[in-house]
Amino acid sequence: MATKTLLQGINDALHTEMGRDERVLIFGEDVGLNEGVFRATTDLQKEFGEERVFSTPLTETGIVGAAIGMAVYGLKPVPEIQFSDFIYPAFDQIVSEMAKFRYRSGGEYTCPMVIRTPYGGGIRGGLYHSQSPEAYFTHTPGLKVVIPSTPGDAKGLLASAIRGEDPVIFMEPKKIYRAVKGDVPDGDYTVPIGPARVAREGTDLSIFCYGAMVPVCEMAAEKAQEKDGFNVEIIDLRTLYPIDETAILQSVRKTGRALIVYEAPKTCGYGSEIAAIIAEQAVDSLEAPIKRIGGFDIPFPYTLEKIYVPDAIRVYLGIKDVLDYA
């Protein structure tokens, strides 16, 4: 067990899984010699060679399309999309092909692969290096969608994704690539895809969040505890699809109040689904209206990024808002 950053947790999973299984291949723009623009693929080409770890031409269509063809043949490709803002040229491949290959072929052909891609704010990247497109994928049957928020989960969930038989969109919160540190078990280690994680136990209010918003919500919850004596529960969803409805409903039934926090534009974001699930299945246990804190319904700005992305101040105000409702 070592203390690592989230980025190192990911790198660890890639090392470990490549060592375990020769079918795992890694490729994408600048992931070889340059080891990725965030260095997520550090030492991989050195260790596993150019046949298994290589930089590709600048075509996300080609990266994902070729990965699908490899998966169909029996390999386990783990392509990287340099920024999730640049996943759109591969959107057709993801939605039309990767997600539906097993289904449309009646199970004759399968597509086990993992697309890794950093998402969200945190690096002053403006409109096109900061987006959070998870809701596009959670609305696409056939895909699993995973977003870790701790180094241990990053390793364990990525390992599970690679070992699984389904296509996975594995989104990495670049804002906390290096900012978050935690225990990461050495060697063989998996965290199952599916169950949410109780990041903080509480009784007064449930916050549902994931990725880079988890530490933000944790800070806000601490503040609310300290300043107002509010006892806030935080559910780190981790796997966005399939959704852990049980964990969501259990928590909200306990606390009676729900705050949902995400970076993506609020309208039709992933948080809308959480709100809908609660409104359908646990509305009777609500003591206050559900509240969503999402990004604004605008493209991601540059200079004002600091105001755009939900931070502990906004979440704290949200906690107060929901708990002040009588």
Add this chain to the structure above:
Amino acid sequence: MATKTLLQGINDALHTEMGRDERVLIFGEDVGLNEGVFRATTDLQKEFGEERVFSTPLTETGIVGAAIGMAVYGLKPVPEIQFSDFIYPAFDQIVSEMAKFRYRSGGEYTCPMVIRTPYGGGIRGGLYHSQSPEAYFTHTPGLKVVIPSTPGDAKGLLASAIRGEDPVIFMEPKKIYRAVKGDVPDGDYTVPIGPARVAREGTDLSIFCYGAMVPVCEMAAEKAQEKDGFNVEIIDLRTLYPIDETAILQSVRKTGRALIVYEAPKTCGYGSEIAAIIAEQAVDSLEAPIKRIGGFDIPFPYTLEKIYVPDAIRVYLGIKDVLDYA
């Protein structure tokens, strides 16, 4: 005023707007000589010539990209994407460019254009000729998203979209292209983008729906009136973004019960947003849990299409379900 099909309403709008404004150009696969695979562009090339109405190479990327470049230069392109299932090759252009051009250029460059595309089930098209991708677009700030359900609205909303200054995704319910008939005013006629339409007044339950689901809900509501004496209100949302929150909240505050019906996969569908809005802003007026009837979270099937797409039977059972809740 003439009685027309929804498809004729669209063709009428295209004729009228092309006649009004020389900046309007129409292009897409097979829209010229062949007049579109659904014949939506009937007589347009004949009347306005090959310069203004033409068939393009098989590249949705090119169709939408070129349209953007025209719009930026000051034209009003109205490209057609043959099926919304094939809009994904243009997804990057839509999300990265069309939606964000005005914003990122600080308003120096604008992108007034309308993408017309048929969506949804109804023609036994299987996985790839039946999808309902509206939620991808309503989650994308910068776009307006419009779906008519009557011939008159088809004409009036399309005319407004073409005359507007924003990029619009105009989705056409192909299931009712010819099945629905109604009054269509001749000549100059617009319906404003934004306000929802009360398709049926009622007091017991609000159904929120759009496109091809509107007549389905109407049938179910008739049935519920007849068999059970339930008085169901139907709100045809028409403009999916920007959302007419006022109409939604007003209706649900009146009836106290909400049923949301859409064809797309349920999870993270557009209906999730409607549920979330109600859960945030009108939860106190609910007398029953919200219910969503969406497509299942699976790709669209072929032989079993009849079971996949919500129909009057399913909606009727849903109405009963919500109204039976005590």
Add this chain to the structure above:
Amino acid sequence: MDRGLTLDKHKGNTSMSDNLLQVIQDNAKTAKLPPGLSEADIKRMYEGMVMVRAYDERQKKLQRSGRIGFCVTSTGEEAVQIGTAAALEPADWIYPYYRQYGMLMYRGASLDVLANHLFGNTTDLAKGRQMPAHYTHKETNFVSFSSVIGTHLTHAVGTAMAAQYKGDDVVVATYIGDGGTSSNDFHAALTFAGVRKAPVVFFIVNNQYAISLPVEKQCAAESLHTKGAGYGIPAIRVDGNDIIAVYQAAQEAYARARRGEGPTLVELLTYRAGPHSSSDDPSRYRSQEEMDEWNAKDPLERCKRFMQQLGIWTEAYETQLWESIREKMVEFTNAAEKIDEPSWETMFDDVYAELPDALRRQRDELIATESEFPRDNEGEFPL
């Protein structure tokens, strides 16, 4: 068949010349057996083409009488399918689009594989999820096509890269229409295949139209095979209605791939003699004259002439061949029609390797609340 033949004069052809590989001389009195092909080989190819033609006849009949909802035919393009299939090995993979199902029959798939798919019944390998013409058949490495034009091309490259990585002696053949050369994936696939030297052969089936759009409005290039050079991929243009030429070009391209020399781009000039699909009306956009002109170059007729030149064709052979094949077509499709449609439950299978809880709930609720309300299909496909 002997794989020794090399088309030296065409090897590595990356020029823009108008050269067109042709072997069959329509006006000759006699012909010699082409190197590497026996009389039996040529007969087998001819019979493969007749099979496709007869299948299409049957499909059209079923569709017109409303027994199936939709069909795609490949009339006029039989040589493309059978010529390139004949040069493949059983271990090789095929990424087709909707107009290459003839390869499936030629590679030994039982006719019920095709017939069941037409009806989308419970034994359909695609489990009734795809429209007709979207065959899948793992046994012959015939990969399921989506409907989305072009997307399979990068898969073909990925599969070829995977085979290369694993050291398998596998070549991938993939097909794209003239229209499909404009797709994003055409560009991505050739880019990737070029730099990775993937063992893949791209066949452009230039049948002159993409639905209603003639090829010259699709692309301003003199010839589509000129696209190869821009990716460093050798390219050749072949008479696609000349099955011997098609066979030879395919064989040479596969051999290059097997030798580790990378991809080849082969443009096959042919003609879509029928409508785009059962929903299309070609008279809206092309003349009878043009159709007649191409019909004169029918690939079955030309192969027949070649067999006559070789002295291996008789009227009796022809009649018997057609009769036996037509009979089979009726038999298999009639049988397929009688098979039940898939059960509602199956609709939820294969979305994931295992059914997630939420999806199980959707399924169970459907069955619990609605099984007493059966439904009928409606709707008509427009293209």
Add this chain to the structure above:
Amino acid sequence: MDRGLTLDKHKGNTSMSDNLLQVIQDNAKTAKLPPGLSEADIKRMYEGMVMVRAYDERQKKLQRSGRIGFCVTSTGEEAVQIGTAAALEPADWIYPYYRQYGMLMYRGASLDVLANHLFGNTTDLAKGRQMPAHYTHKETNFVSFSSVIGTHLTHAVGTAMAAQYKGDDVVVATYIGDGGTSSNDFHAALTFAGVRKAPVVFFIVNNQYAISLPVEKQCAAESLHTKGAGYGIPAIRVDGNDIIAVYQAAQEAYARARRGEGPTLVELLTYRAGPHSSSDDPSRYRSQEEMDEWNAKDPLERCKRFMQQLGIWTEAYETQLWESIREKMVEFTNAAEKIDEPSWETMFDDVYAELPDALRRQRDELIATESEFPRDNEGEFPL
């Protein structure tokens, strides 16, 4: 400048030959004035290049000292920008990517347009919404670039088609890196431009790398200009560090477009002398040796030598030029730094022509509840 010149020997060059258009003879003692260019023209171009070089010096300094968050330079690629800009008319349009801002200066944008953008301040034309290097400037028809490689190429074609439709005498110049030639839109743009004969010129800025990937791993073609033939687009390969050659090729291509003869593909061979951006470390993937080799072909040095050959260059001229330009750079950037950042409200403008109600509510709630909590930016850009 005179537009009469035609490069006859290169006209309609669609071959794969290694021919490279070069004009400047580095080793010559003297030179003649190229047809159509005056001494003043050449000086203006040289001064344009010095301006870009000096701007890049200044950007780097500001970035290293933390005064701006990020920067992109174009050192080594000045001739590409200025040579192609010099041959354009004011009414023509430019669809650049992030490495052509030199054209903006050359076409007369005030330096504060650039400086304000670097700081994303309240007078930035992009209103502080884009990272540095994403300039927009309608006054000079310099169109806002997103960040997404390639997407602007189809816009360029659409704009050219629109100009053609309206009968405007407008040519569109657009730029793409060697890496960007693999993008979907490169393919779509050339396809469309070819069949529609759009008045657009595609400049491939082949600077040998896409971040860390060398061009030969990007594409297996002998040369990127060979891509033209596959779209029916005449193509030419030019020494991109030879400003006279760049100018002449651009001028000829624009003239073709203006004559209604359609698009041209121009590959400009150059070298990205600096890192990809302020976040990149090229020593990870390329050798000092290679860099030195290319530095010897620096476009400013070569233009200087040409001016010496023409006898229109002196030390005094050079010194004075640099001094005055450097001074301006400091002045404008210092001024820009002092300007306020955009107000929170502005974040909600320009999403739509008019602010929708729901968005107005989001804005008003933000201001009402949070204006008392100002925030600082954090985070560092990785590439």
